Amino acid sequence: MEYEAVIGLEVHVELKTESKAFCSCTTAFGGEPNTHVCPVCLGLPGVLPVINRRMVEFGLRTALALNCTIAPMCKFDRKNYYYPDLPKNYQISQYDMPLARNGYLEIEVDGEKKRIGITRVHMEEDAGKLIHVEGPNGDYSLVDYNRAGVPLLEIVSEPDLRSPEEARAYMEKLKAILEYIDVSDCKMQEGSLRCDANVSVRPKGATSFGTKTEVKNMNSFRALQRALSYEIQRQIELLEKGERVVQETRAWDEDKQVTYTMRSKEEAHDYRYFPEPDLVPLAIDQEWIEKVRAGLPELPDARRERLVRQYGLPEYDAGIITGSRALADYFERAVALFPDAKQVSNWLMGDFLRLLNAQGLEPNQAPVTPENLAELLKLQEEGVISIKIAKQVFEEMFATGKGAREIVQAKGLVQISDVAELTPIVERVLASHPKVVEDYRNGKEKALGFLVGQVMKETKGKANPSLVNKLLKERL
Amino acid sequence: MELFYQSAYEVSRLLARKEIGAEELTRAVLDRIEGVEGQVKAFVTLTPEAALEQARAIDAARVRGDDLGPLAGIPMALKDNLCTEGVRTTCSSKMLENWVPPYDAFVVKKLKEAGAVLLGKLNMDEFAMGSSTENSRFFPTRNPWDLERVPGGSSGGPAAAVAAGEAFYSLGSDTGGSIRQPASFCGVVGMKPTYGRVSRSGLVAFASSLDQIGPFAREVTDCALVLQAIAGHDPADSTSGDLPVPDYLGALQADIKGIKVGVPKEYFVEGIEPEVANLVRWAIDRLADLGAICEEISLPHTEYALPAYYLVATAEASSNLARYDGVAYGFRLPGKDLVDMYVKTRSEGFGPEVKRRIMLGTYALSSGYYDAYYLKALKVRTLIRRDFEEAFQRYDILATPTSPTVAFRLGERITDPLAMYLSDLFTCPVNMAGLPAISIPCGFSQGLPVGLQLIAKPFAEETLLRVAYTFEQATASSRRWPQLGVVA
Ligand SMILES: [Zn+2]
Numbered sequence: 001m002e003y004e005a006v007i008g009l010e011v012h013v014e015l016k017t018e019s020k021a022f023c024s025c026t027t028a029f030g031g032e033p034n035t036h037v038c039p040v041c042l043g044l045p046g047v048l049p050v051i052n053r054r055m056v057e058f059g060l061r062t063a064l065a066l067n068c069t070i071a072p073m074c075k076f077d078r079k080n081y082y083y084p085d086l087p088k089n090y091q092i093s094q095y096d097m098p099l100a101r102n103g104y105l106e107i108e109v110d111g112e113k114k115r116i117g118i119t120r121v122h123m124e125e126d127a128g129k130l131i132h133v134e135g136p137n138g139d140y141s142l143v144d145y146n147r148a149g150v151p152l153l154e155i156v157s158e159p160d161l162r163s164p165e166e167a168r169a170y171m172e173k174l175k176a177i178l179e180y181i182d183v184s185d186c187k188m189q190e191g192s193l194r195c196d197a198n199v200s201v202r203p204k205g206a207t208s209f210g211t212k213t214e215v216k217n218m219n220s221f222r223a224l225q226r227a228l229s230y231e232i233q234r235q236i237e238l239l240e241k242g243e244r245v246v247q248e249t250r251a252w253d254e255d256k257q258v259t260y261t262m263r264s265k266e267e268a269h270d271y272r273y274f275p276e277p278d279l280v281p282l283a284i285d286q287e288w289i290e291k292v293r294a295g296l297p298e299l300p301d302a303r304r305e306r307l308v309r310q311y312g313l314p315e316y317d318a319g320i321i322t323g324s325r326a327l328a329d330y331f332e333r334a335v336a337l338f339p340d341a342k343q344v345s346n347w348l349m350g351d352f353l354r355l356l357n358a359q360g361l362e363p364n365q366a367p368v369t370p371e372n373l374a375e376l377l378k379l380q381e382e383g384v385i386s387i388k389i390a391k392q393v394f395e396e397m398f399a400t401g402k403g404a405r406e407i408v409q410a411k412g413l414v415q416i417s418d419v420a421e422l423t424p425i426v427e428r429v430l431a432s433h434p435k436v437v438e439d440y441r442n443g444k445e446k447a448l449g450f451l452v453g454q455v456m457k458e459t460k461g462k463a464n465p466s467l468v469n470k471l472l473k474e475r476l
Numbered sequence: 477m478e479l480f481y482q483s484a485y486e487v488s489r490l491l492a493r494k495e496i497g498a499e500e501l502t503r504a505v506l507d508r509i510e511g512v513e514g515q516v517k518a519f520v521t522l523t524p525e526a527a528l529e530q531a532r533a534i535d536a537a538r539v540r541g542d543d544l545g546p547l548a549g550i551p552m553a554l555k556d557n558l559c560t561e562g563v564r565t566t567c568s569s570k571m572l573e574n575w576v577p578p579y580d581a582f583v584v585k586k587l588k589e590a591g592a593v594l595l596g597k598l599n600m601d602e603f604a605m606g607s608s609t610e611n612s613r614f615f616p617t618r619n620p621w622d623l624e625r626v627p628g629g630s631s632g633g634p635a636a637a638v639a640a641g642e643a644f645y646s647l648g649s650d651t652g653g654s655i656r657q658p659a660s661f662c663g664v665v666g667m668k669p670t671y672g673r674v675s676r677s678g679l680v681a682f683a684s685s686l687d688q689i690g691p692f693a694r695e696v697t698d699c700a701l702v703l704q705a706i707a708g709h710d711p712a713d714s715t716s717g718d719l720p721v722p723d724y725l726g727a728l729q730a731d732i733k734g735i736k737v738g739v740p741k742e743y744f745v746e747g748i749e750p751e752v753a754n755l756v757r758w759a760i761d762r763l764a765d766l767g768a769i770c771e772e773i774s775l776p777h778t779e780y781a782l783p784a785y786y787l788v789a790t791a792e793a794s795s796n797l798a799r800y801d802g803v804a805y806g807f808r809l810p811g812k813d814l815v816d817m818y819v820k821t822r823s824e825g826f827g828p829e830v831k832r833r834i835m836l837g838t839y840a841l842s843s844g845y846y847d848a849y850y851l852k853a854l855k856v857r858t859l860i861r862r863d864f865e866e867a868f869q870r871y872d873i874l875a876t877p878t879s880p881t882v883a884f885r886l887g888e889r890i891t892d893p894l895a896m897y898l899s900d901l902f903t904c905p906v907n908m909a910g911l912p913a914i915s916i917p918c919g920f921s922q923g924l925p926v927g928l929q930l931i932a933k934p935f936a937e938e939t940l941l942r943v944a945y946t947f948e949q950a951t952a953s954s955r956r957w958p959q960l961g962v963v964a
Contacts, residue, residue: 274792
């Protein structure tokens with residue numbers, strides 16, 4: 001039987017507001033343990049939360065970018081459970097009256113566009129961090145509350161995703177949007193972007209849902225895709241064997257590349273949600289919504305369309321370039337100085353991204369500035385350096401942060417376009433390869449390439465290739 | 477009259493005229509405490525040195541000619557669930573026995589700014605759960621009128637201290653009657669302001685949607701003075717009202733002609749002591765004599781208030797008290813693992829009544845029971861609020877007994893939680909509706925004080941004070957204070 005997967009994602013995003021959700025402590029990452037804390041985020045007796053308006057604004061920005069309907073009135077609730085990283089043993093969250101509902105975002109997989117529904121977007125506070133220590137007199141745990149109270153958004157998708165690839169595309173698109181609207185650092189490794197998945201499988205074409213499992217602990221896009229593939233396969237195998245899928249929470253083991261049972265449905269928490277009595281319901285008027293909407297930047301889809309329209313970029317290139325706001329910004333800065341957009345996008349999608357990824361850098365952290373890249377492309381266009389040299393220079397620029405012209409001059413990489421200088425070399429090559437010359441004259445076109453290569457070798461790649469071609473042909 | 481039984485208003489005039497110094501006044505009260513505290517046992521923590529130091533600072537300021545308010549230099553004390561920087565705040569619980577807050581509650585800040593002299597922290601039912609102060613994990617407080625009887629609760633310490641002359645005024649908290657019922661039992665004035673009139677910031681929470689801080693005093697004037705000092709908006713408490721604070725002292729005119737008083741018949745039901753009912757009816761007749769228009773009315777949902785109150789209050793409490801887990805502060809009993817530590821810490825750290833309420837509240841919020849209990853209680857709460865709203869369309873004030881009985885004997889109800897919960901019968905509907913109410917003495921039954929409860933519209937504390945003041949002035953001749961044998 002053929003099966004299809006049904007996947008819904010629950011994403012947690014740490015908002016990069018200056019201060020925490022309900023107190024004025026900094027949200028800065030790192031810091032000595034328990035230094036970014038106050039009585040409120042420590043949950044000391046008698047203290048009360050106060051809503052950070054910036055958190056709501058970031059939430060609104062996100063909800064609008066995800067095409068959601070904003071609730072005119074929302075409220076906070078308490079989610080009750082005991083865990084030492086939770087100072088009050090309840091989390092202030094939103095239950096039945098979230099900030100926003102009914103949105104969507106668009107993904108594209110294998111050239112096919114698809115709209116994925118967003119069920120809801122709500123605000124809540126983060127927990128602290130436990131550090132487990134093995135001591136000589138037994139193991140113990142330490143708790144760091146620096147992260148406790150940092151504002152989070154939970155973004156819940158509809159179960160509209162049908163494959164791990166779609167899930168990954170959804171996460172990548174969501175990350176791009178969150179970066180564009182500048183509400184989060186979106187670092188999966190540091191935990192500022194986290195994702196849980198609800199997964200089930202069913203016979204292809206069925207309309208009812210199979211039993212789902214919840215998969216947690218996926219710390220990268222790749223982990224998400226692999227964990228989902230594994231889990232889908234596991235569920236299909238169970239069904240094929242005539243067994244059933246057990247509703248439970250499973251965790252992804254990155255080392256073993258498997259999912260394993262974390263807790264069964266019976267052990268599931270009863271969170272005993274009830275309205276947070278320390279906060280009053282939050283009214284969001286149309287004026288506020290419109291003000292936030294007016295301040296939204298151009299979003300990835302719109303920018304992609306514009307890059308196609310304005311620079312004549314192919315759809316594919318525009319998609320990759322706008323996948324990250326920083327990359328698109330980089331592109332536009334470079335194109336402003338070197339207007340051959342396709343050339344710029346080729347460089348960005350090729351060597352630039354390759355080197356960035358190898359070093360784990362973001363486009364705005366690249367050692368090569370857009371100005372430097374434009375300079376390099378100009379040198380190539382003017383014929384000062386060859387494409388081959390340009391690639392070599394680019395690597396050097398990436399490694400040292402130096403400018404293109406500086407490197408070309410320092411290393412004497414300027415292209416040889418002087419006929420008088422090249423002629424003796426060309427003649428020497430022809431003289432030493434009579435057999436190849438013979439082949440060419442007998443109609444073997446390829447032989448020319450060999451001869452060009454020999455001249456390039458002699459000049460350490462600096463010879464102007466079109467001039468070499470011309471000089472060779474004149475003599476053949 | 478002895479100095480320690482003077483009103484705060486009166487000693488404030490003595491201080492202003494420099495007929496007495498704050499240090500002298502504080503010493504007089506400390507002497508009184510030394511004389512009677514062994515019998516009353518109102519204080520959990522006494523801070524005499526700090527009090528004298530504060531008093532001397534006020535005296536120095538007065539000599540300098542600083543502009544001092546009416547409360548400057550007057551000794552007072554606080555219920556031990558109000559956070560005091562540097563002074564332990566126990567909630568009369570083993571859980572917080574040695575916990576010293578690094579901050580002052582909003583009201584404490586306000587009183588310190590007003591130059592108040594803090595004598596110490598007062599006993600209460602553990603985490604404000606109880607109606608007799610017998611649930612204190614340290615010791616029960618005694619009723620100054622009869623040491624074999626309870627002072628009421630949960631603010632038993634604050635009520636008893638004021639009644640016994642151990643402080644000129646005190647602050648308590650009222651979640652279902654915890655100020656008014658002990659005020660009634662101890663024969664003092666106790667006010668629960670409107671929910672939102674006084675910031676809850678720094679009040680250790682019992683049930684956040686019901687808790688409110690308010691004053692105990694021996695006279696209505698003092699109550700107005702203290703309310704003036706502690707009322708007002710606090711950005712740190714989102715539920716505090718952003719409204720101007722009226723001139724409460726200015727509201728104290730002895731004139732209630734034409735004021736319309738509703739007397740809800742549901743508050744004179746079976747179970748109320750006949751003499752209590754008679755005294756309250758007598759008091760209402762006095763209001764009529766003074767020109768008020770008194771009519772019987774009905775608040776039809778009153779009988780559902782108590783069960784609904786106990787669901788809302790315990791549900792919130794179960795969450796509010798979850799933080800006392802032995803992890804970051806407070807009492808901890810080590811265990812073999814995390815859950816074992818939680819269980820041991822909370823089993824030992826909390827007393828039986830607190831545990832009972834946590835269990836009740838956890839149950840009421842549990843999936844499968846939420847709709848039947850918690851949600852239904854919220855609906856009842858809306859009905860109760862509506863009852864009051866309708867009544868206040870026609871009446872300025874409602875008059876009821878504060879408690880169905882006078883102070884009961886120590887140990888009489890402690891083993892019967894349901895009987896104990898009945899103490900809140902007439903007071904908890906007010907918290908459910910978030911209204912202001914005051915209890916003022918209206919006579920004695922078997923030598924024990926009886927309280928008249930007056931209830932007003934939201935933020936109409938002025939009306940409450942005015943009616944209470946008028947009644948107090950008209951009945952002043954029958955005022956008296958408990959006779960406590962001073963231990964030399
Ligand atoms: Zn904080």
